[in-house]
Amino acid sequence: MIEAFITGIVTLVVCMINNHYQQKQTRESSMETINLISYRLKTLEDEVRMHNNFARRMPVVEEKINVANHRIEDLEKERK
Structure with a gap:
């Protein structure tokens, strides 16, 4: 009886x-996961910000290209 009690306590x-x-290991692993998710979210936000900046500038570039093409056409017409 005493042996069973000691075995149960051990x-x-x-x-x-x-x-x-x-x-403890689960908490540490959870923190690593949270940190990784935070890092990846920050990276994604940076990429979206870069893309939005590009999308905002692209119409300006297209307009400049159109103006340059018209000027080239005008110069070609004058040359003929």
Whole structure:
């Protein structure tokens, strides 16, 4: 009877110690995951910001190209 009681207590202590370290590892792993998600979200935000800047500038570039093409056409007409 005493042996069973001691075995039960030892088993309970080992389970508690194991549970403590697993929770600690899970918390650390969760923090790593959160940090990775935060980093990737920041990177994605930067890429979207760059794309939006490009999309905002593109019509200006297209307009400048159109103006340059018209000037070239005018010069070609004058030359003939």
